[in-house]
Amino acid sequence: MAFLEHFKVLVVDDTTTxxxxxxxxxxxxxxxxxxxxKDGEQALRAxxxxxxxMVISDFNMPKLDxxxxxxAIRSYGPTRTTPFILLTGKGDRKLLESAVALGVNNxxxxxxxxPALKKAIEAIVGVLK
Amino acid sequence: xxxxxxxxxxxxxxxxxxxxxxxxxxxxxILGSCVAACIRDPYAQAGGMNHxxxxxxxVRQSLDAQSYGVHxxxxxxxxxxxxxxxxxxxxxxxxxxxxxxxxxxxxGAMNAEFAETFLRNEGISIVGGDLxxxxxxxxxxxxxxxxxxxxxxSGDKGFVAPVSPRQPPVAQSGGxxxxx
Numbered sequence: 001m002a003f004l005e006h007f008k009v010l011v012v013d014d015t016t017t018x019x020x021x022x023x024x025x026x027x028x029x030x031x032x033x034x035x036x037x038k039d040g041e042q043a044l045r046a047x048x049x050x051x052x053x054m055v056i057s058d059f060n061m062p063k064l065d066x067x068x069x070x071x072a073i074r075s076y077g078p079t080r081t082t083p084f085i086l087l088t089g090k091g092d093r094k095l096l097e098s099a100v101a102l103g104v105n106n107x108x109x110x111x112x113x114x115p116a117l118k119k120a121i122e123a124i125v126g127v128l129k
Numbered sequence: 130x131x132x133x134x135x136x137x138x139x140x141x142x143x144x145x146x147x148x149x150x151x152x153x154x155x156x157x158x159i160l161g162s163c164v165a166a167c168i169r170d171p172y173a174q175a176g177g178m179n180h181x182x183x184x185x186x187x188v189r190q191s192l193d194a195q196s197y198g199v200h201x202x203x204x205x206x207x208x209x210x211x212x213x214x215x216x217x218x219x220x221x222x223x224x225x226x227x228x229x230x231x232x233x234x235x236x237g238a239m240n241a242e243f244a245e246t247f248l249r250n251e252g253i254s255i256v257g258g259d260l261x262x263x264x265x266x267x268x269x270x271x272x273x274x275x276x277x278x279x280x281x282x283s284g285d286k287g288f289v290a291p292v293s294p295r296q297p298p299v300a301q302s303g304g305x306x307x308x309x
Contacts, residue, residue, distance in 0.1 A: 015206070016250040017199045021192050028192075060207050089204070111200035113193040 004128060008033035010052035012043040012069065013087070014061045022056060025114040029121070029128050040064025044072050047079050054083045054121070059095060067095070070102045083124045087112075141165065146179035146201060148208035149272040156270045159282075160225035162237035164244045164260070167222040167270040167277055168205055168253065170214030176272025179205045183240055198243050206251070221248050222258035222277050224268045237261065 009031055013019045019036050026034055035052055037043035041063040043055065055073065059066035066086050073079045086099050086107040096107060106120045122128055141147050141158040149156065156178040158165050169176030181201045183194040210216065226241030241260040248255055257277065259266070265282040 015199065015203050016252075017195075017247050018203065020250065021196055021199060025192050060203075062210075110203070111193075111196040113196070 003125075004030045005032060007031055007054070007125070008035065008052040010035045010037060010043060010046055010055045010057075012037045012040065012055065012057035012061070012066070014038050014058065018058065022117070025117055028114060029118050031128070040066065040069035040072075043069055047073055047082070048076065051079050051082065054085070054125070056085045056087065056117075056121075058087045059092075060089070067098055067102065070099060070104055074103050085120055085124075141178050141180045143180050143182055144201070146177060146205045146208065148175065148177035148205065148212060150175045150212045151273075154272065156272060157268065159265060159267050161227055161229040161265045162225070162240060164223060164225040164237075164240040165268055165270075166202060166205065166244055166248070167224070167258070167268075167272070168209060168219050169272050169275050170209060170218045171220065171275060172218055173209075173213040173215065174273055175209050175212040175214045176270075176275070177205050177208055178270050178272070181240070182236070183243055195243060198240075199247065202244075202247050202251075206253075217252065219253045220256045220275070221253050222270070222275075223248075223255060223260055224258050224266055224277070224279060226260040227262050227264055227266070229263065229265060 009026055011019055011022045011034060013022065023034050023036065035046055037046050039061045043057065044064060057066045057069055064072065070084050070086065073082060073084060083105045086104050087110055088095055088107055090109055099107060105124050108116060108120050118128065138155050138157055139147050141156055143163055147156055151174065158178065158180050163180055163182040165178055165180045167178045179201045181198055183198045185191050185194045209219065223241065223244050226237040228235050228237045238261065259279060267280045267282060269278045
């Protein structure tokens with residue numbers, strides 16, 4: 001319980017409805033601290049001001065896309081190792097290869113289910129309880 | 130996604146979306162309880178249509194069902210943005226969401242409600258369309274002009290829903306109406 005009380009996740013997506021759905025899913029898992037950003041630029045600012053313990057980010061976004069955000073987060077000292085889950089469209093192999101090269105921790109193909117999201121998070125931080 | 134540059138008719142099947150950026154193209158689909166969102170940016174000369182049916186019959190409580198719908202809406206919107214459209218200029222017409230099967234929960238209404246909520250959340254204005262009723266529709270959409278036309282399909286099952294959440298603007302069987 002102590003872990004879930006302090007574990008903070010930053011959700012980054014330019015689609016409002018997606019942000020709402022992901023936030024709802026995270027809350028269903030017991031995650032209480034959730035920050036949201038509507039593009040990569042806003043997310044980067046948030047990570048520099050009040051870093052989260054994990055970033056869940058869409059790829060296709062204005063200003064900074066998911067890959068550019070990942071690159072920026074990896075090159076900023078305090079967030080260099082922050083777990084990063086990338087949300088992508090179907091069959092984008094090149095994108096995944098680039099993400100892996102930049103140090104992505106996990107990825108999910110849209111549309112995904114709540115259990116799949118939970119599994120992706122747990123693969124990085126262990127069982128949520 | 131299919132990008133269309135020539136002048137012709139494209140059928141959008143369930144689970145698909147098409148974006149058009151030039152040419153005299155008409156997008157067409159047949160809808161029962163499914164919903165088609167027709168979205169365009171009148172200044173960028175880009176428009177498109179998707180066609181979705183949320184899985185399951187308890188969409189309101191299912192994040193996963195909504196996730197599927199959001200994905201198809203996102204694909205269409207992102208396809209438009211990639212062709213020079215601006216989010217704040219997008220305008221939508223929604224069609225479908227009929228209650229075509231008696232006795233089951235009103236899946237059509239749930240699909241319609243989802244689409245309306247999505248567009249409201251994203252700040253995309255709804256400028257026309259027709260949702261609900263108890264009959265299927267054939268919809269044609271000219272994405273570059275925004276013109277839309279629907280033909281109500283005659284009720285072959287003879288089913289009339291006891292309570293229809295929204296009445297279609299055309300009462301006559303097999304009639305067609307244009308939505309500008």
